[in-house]
Amino acid sequence: MKKFTTLSGPAAPLPMINVDTDQIIPKQYLSAITRAGLGKGLFHDFRYDMEDKEKPDFVLNREPYRNAKILIAGDNFACGSSREHAPWSLDDFGIRCVIAPGFADIFFNNCTKNGLLLIVLEEAKVNELMALADNPQACEMAVDLEAQTITLADGATVTFEIEASRKHRLLNGLDDIEITLQKGAEIGAFEAKQKAALPWLYR
Amino acid sequence: MSTRKTLFDKIWESHVVAENDDGTSLLYIDMHLTHEVTSWPGFESMRNNDRPVRRPDAVLAVPDHVIPTTNRGERIEDDQARVQFETLVKNCADFNVPLIPLMDERQGIVHIIGPEQGATQPGITLVCGDSHTATHGAFGCLAFGIGSSEVEHVLSTQTLVQKRPKNMRVSVDGDLPLGVTGKDMILAIIGAIGTAGGTGHVIEYVGSAIRALSMEGRMTVCNMTIEGGARAGLIAADETTFAYVKGRPMAPKDGDWDAALDYWRSLPSDPGAAYDKEVSLDAEAIAPQVTWGTSPEDVAPIDGRVPDPAAAADDKQKNAIQQALDYMDLKANQPIADIKIDRAFIGSCTNGRIEDMRAAAEVAKGRTLAAGVSAMVVPGSGLVKAQAEAEGLDKILVAAGFEWRDPGCSMCIAMNGDMLQPGERCASTSNRNFRGRQGRDGRTHLVSPAMAVAAAIEGHFVDVRELAS
Ligand code: SF4
Numbered sequence: 001m002k003k004f005t006t007l008s009g010p011a012a013p014l015p016m017i018n019v020d021t022d023q024i025i026p027k028q029y030l031s032a033i034t035r036a037g038l039g040k041g042l043f044h045d046f047r048y049d050m051e052d053k054e055k056p057d058f059v060l061n062r063e064p065y066r067n068a069k070i071l072i073a074g075d076n077f078a079c080g081s082s083r084e085h086a087p088w089s090l091d092d093f094g095i096r097c098v099i100a101p102g103f104a105d106i107f108f109n110n111c112t113k114n115g116l117l118l119i120v121l122e123e124a125k126v127n128e129l130m131a132l133a134d135n136p137q138a139c140e141m142a143v144d145l146e147a148q149t150i151t152l153a154d155g156a157t158v159t160f161e162i163e164a165s166r167k168h169r170l171l172n173g174l175d176d177i178e179i180t181l182q183k184g185a186e187i188g189a190f191e192a193k194q195k196a197a198l199p200w201l202y203r
Numbered sequence: 204m205s206t207r208k209t210l211f212d213k214i215w216e217s218h219v220v221a222e223n224d225d226g227t228s229l230l231y232i233d234m235h236l237t238h239e240v241t242s243w244p245g246f247e248s249m250r251n252n253d254r255p256v257r258r259p260d261a262v263l264a265v266p267d268h269v270i271p272t273t274n275r276g277e278r279i280e281d282d283q284a285r286v287q288f289e290t291l292v293k294n295c296a297d298f299n300v301p302l303i304p305l306m307d308e309r310q311g312i313v314h315i316i317g318p319e320q321g322a323t324q325p326g327i328t329l330v331c332g333d334s335h336t337a338t339h340g341a342f343g344c345l346a347f348g349i350g351s352s353e354v355e356h357v358l359s360t361q362t363l364v365q366k367r368p369k370n371m372r373v374s375v376d377g378d379l380p381l382g383v384t385g386k387d388m389i390l391a392i393i394g395a396i397g398t399a400g401g402t403g404h405v406i407e408y409v410g411s412a413i414r415a416l417s418m419e420g421r422m423t424v425c426n427m428t429i430e431g432g433a434r435a436g437l438i439a440a441d442e443t444t445f446a447y448v449k450g451r452p453m454a455p456k457d458g459d460w461d462a463a464l465d466y467w468r469s470l471p472s473d474p475g476a477a478y479d480k481e482v483s484l485d486a487e488a489i490a491p492q493v494t495w496g497t498s499p500e501d502v503a504p505i506d507g508r509v510p511d512p513a514a515a516a517d518d519k520q521k522n523a524i525q526q527a528l529d530y531m532d533l534k535a536n537q538p539i540a541d542i543k544i545d546r547a548f549i550g551s552c553t554n555g556r557i558e559d560m561r562a563a564a565e566v567a568k569g570r571t572l573a574a575g576v577s578a579m580v581v582p583g584s585g586l587v588k589a590q591a592e593a594e595g596l597d598k599i600l601v602a603a604g605f606e607w608r609d610p611g612c613s614m615c616i617a618m619n620g621d622m623l624q625p626g627e628r629c630a631s632t633s634n635r636n637f638r639g640r641q642g643r644d645g646r647t648h649l650v651s652p653a654m655a656v657a658a659a660i661e662g663h664f665v666d667v668r669e670l671a672s
Contacts, residue, residue: 017523018398018498022637027618031269031283033243033290045639050625074519076399079432080637082241082334084350102399105368105434106334106348113352163366165225176352180360183221183229187257187362190220190231200455200463201233201327203260 002115003173007097008142008151009069012059013133019073020080021107025089038085039092060093063136068093070141072126072133073100078107087114097143099150101126112166115173117145119160129158145171207473209370210439211405214345214470218328220362230365233327235262235357237300238313239269239291240618241332245355246294256298257361263322264295265303267312269618272581272608276306284619298358311584311610314338314552318422319586321451325440325467330357335552335634336435337428341421342448343440343470345405348429369479371404371433375412377486382668384562385420386554386632386651388412388484389427390492394502396482401433404480407472408438412486418447419558426553427634430499439471493539493664494636494649496527501636503539505654505666511535530638531646532626540664542648546629547578547659548641549605549652551615554632555583557590559652563605564596566656566667572604573662578655579606579621581613603660617641630658 029041046058054061060068071090077100078086087110090098096116101123103111111118121129132138132152142151145167150158168174180187195202208216221229242264249256256262269284271277279285288305295302303309309316314335317323323339329346330336332354339346349363356363373392393400406428408421416424421438428436445464448454455463490504501524503509509528512535515521528535533542549555549563563580572578580600582588588610591597597607614621615633623629623645632655633640636647650658657667 015522016526017519018500020498020635020637022635022640026639026643027616030240031281031287031618033247033283033287035244045643050643076402076432079398080334080429080635082332082348082350084241084244084352102402104399104432105402106350109353110350113350163225165223165227168225176364177356177359180229180356180362180364181254183360183362186221186229187231187360191361194231198463198466200459201261203453 001113001173001175004096004115004117004145004170006142006144007069008140010064010067010139011070011072011129011133011141012065012068013130014059014071014073015130017074018076018079021078021083021086022080024078024086025083029085029089030083035088035092037092038089039094042089042093064139068095069097070143071095071098072130073098075101075123077103079104082106084110084114087111087116091116099126099129112169113176115170117143117170119150121158121160125158207476209472209476209478210343210407210437210470211345211370212476214326214328215367223364227364227366229362230328231362232330232357233261234322234329236313236317236322236329236331236336237262237264237354238333239266239287241351242294242354243287243290244351245358246298248355249298249359254359256300256358259299259301261361262300262358263303263317263320264291264300265310265313265316266291266305268612268616270305270611271619272611272613272621275609281620308585308589311587312552312555312612314426315555315583315587318342318418318447319451319584321448321454324448324454325444326470330363334429335426337433338422338426338552340425340428340436341418341438342444343438343467345435345437347434368434369404371401371406371480372478373406373408374410374481374483375408375486376410376483377412378415379412379486379489382653383489383491384651384653385416385423387489387492388486389424390494390499390502390649391489392484393427393431393499394492395484396431398430398498398500399432401428401431404433405435405437406431406433408436413438414441417558418443419556422556423553427499430634440467491651491654491666491668493654495531495533495539496524497530497636497638498527499634499636499649501527505539505664507539509533509535509537509539540666543628543663544630544648544658545576545627546623547576547655548614548629548631548633549578549655550581550583550613551633552583553634554652555581555587557587559632560587560591560596561594563652563656564599566653566670567603567605567660568599570603570660572659576659576662578604578659579608579614581608582610584610614641630655630664
């Protein structure tokens with residue numbers, strides 16, 4: 001898994017609540033068996049018109065947000081479908097950090113597994129960052145996971161909270177499966193005990 | 204600490220393999236359902252890393268999302284869909300994972316076939332790379348949706364690393380009025396708690412109105428739990444549950460059945476167990492529900508009106524309502540019953556079960572679709588389809604002008620070619636009214652099967668209870 005240490009670049013504002021994963025990456029990108037090129041489909045219906053031409057108004061079609069590295073979003077971001085295509089498409093576009101008042105649970109886990117940092121801040125704080133992001137002259141931000149800070153264009157810093165385990169996994173790019181496979185004996189012992197008690201679960 | 208435990212506590216605690224230092228738990232997974240859209244990355248990575256599936260006997264795969272609902276048996280025309288479907292078949296063969304083939308009568312939507320096959324049982328942990336895995340909680344098991352990386356984690360280790368969610372209780376007491384269904388109940392619950400109301404929690408549904416629901420109705424309620432932000436919904440198993448499970452192909456048999464019953468009866472929440480959050484609703488006050496916006500929380504009773512953004516509590520809400528009304532092409536304060544529809548879709552893992560087919564046929568009987576409306580019925584599985592045909596429901600629906608299709612996800616997600624055209628408005632029994640969910644610029648109103656059929660017959664939303672006989 002990719003590590004997350006620091007990230008800096010333009011932050012793009014997306015002032016909508018309840019943006020669902022169908023909006024992040026719609027169904028036509030789900031039937032491929034590859035993750036490549038999903039960045040093109042990120043926020044597809046917001047970004048392109050019916051003829052597949054860019055809509056000039058949408059934030060990611062404007063400078064400097066074409067190179068956005070951070071997204072500032074409304075509450076309950078990425079609710080809905082479990083599609084991991086959502087973090088894959090953000091990552092492929094170049095956005096590896098999303099800041100919002102709240103995220104849906106499945107998306108939250110999916111991001112950690114893909115080295116994306118989600119930052120939860122109070123709504124008032126998110127609104128402040130949203131206003132800065134909205135100004136192309138002030139939208140540069142720098143995230144430092146180790147220090148748990150977001151440095152703004154004027155040099156001010158905002159601190160954020162993160163659970164120690166998620167921080168550790170992200171900083172070190174740890175692969176959960178490798179770690180769990182080392183617990184094979186404990187899993188085996190659990191299975192032996194369960195099989196004795198509930199044998200019908202073993203077919 | 205209280206020793207009184209909730210149903211969730213009991214299932215969780217009996218599945219912890221190890222507690223990690225960081226507060227997460229390694230949780231054992233008893234049953235893993237899977238389909239073509241979210242499983243390929245896991246299999247691909249396992250092939251690259253030369254890892255086997257730890258317990259193929261605890262996995263069940265079925266193709267459902269991308270497959271056509273007509274001309275079954277012919278080559279799937281869409282190249283990507285065909286390759287994804289064939290990849291699932293090959294992966295299951297290579298890794299020894301049991302698969303229900305496309306042409307098998309048991310094929311259907313993954314959340315319909317799990318219960319049908321008896322793979323879904325009280326007290327177990329069940330996952331699937333699909334958010335509507337919440338459906339299975341209707342059996343009193345802990346069932347939740349996971350992403351593709353987690354699918355691979357379960358295939359490789361039969362476990363997941365999880366942070367323990369909190370307990371939330373939603374009580375619905377009293378009798379649902381005649382003609383009001385589990386679908387209306389869950390839409391009303393989401394309307395009350397909001398789409399983030401259950402985030403970080405597992406919701407246990409309790410109360411006399413929940414107890415009175417059939418297994419089909421309970422599955423509809425648990426299915427849409429994810430639309431309320433909670434990954435899992437739970438309904439304690441009771442005699443209704445046991446009667447449904449008994450005799451299913453994967454259910455415990457003979458002596459095991461009695462042992463299983465004893466175990467299952469020990470699982471319901473202890474009286475007085477504490478919850479972190481509680482909500483209660485009065486069943487008698489629930490009317491048939493219709494969504495008007497682009498989030499499942501945007502819901503109103505059939506005799507209600509589209510909201511007015513000017514009356515919103517704050518700017519954020521005001522903008523959200525205005526954006527939804529623009530997308531849905533509705534006006535503030537418009538009566539719900541004045542909204543005209545072009546299409547109706549009856550199906551999905553929310554409402555594609557036999558009871559739903561019966562409810563649809565009952566309303567359709569002796570009536571015909573309104574001029575200009577087209578409608579399709581897509582049974583949730585081959586077994587549902589066969590049962591409906593044995594009861595003659597297909598004939599009633601076809602006579603009324605409905606299309607009768609082969610099972611699959613179909614227009615719930617519109618990946619298989621069944622989709623709305625831009626601007627079309629649909630009464631749908633599925634679970635998501637997100638923008639573009641049923642086709643780009645399509646407009647979805649979520650309703651119960653009876654309400655969808657009533658709207659298709661009248662050409663606009665109507666209280667099914669007042670449909671002229
Ligand atoms: S019917 Fe719809 S919600 Fe259910 S599994 Fe299929 S696509 Fe998902």
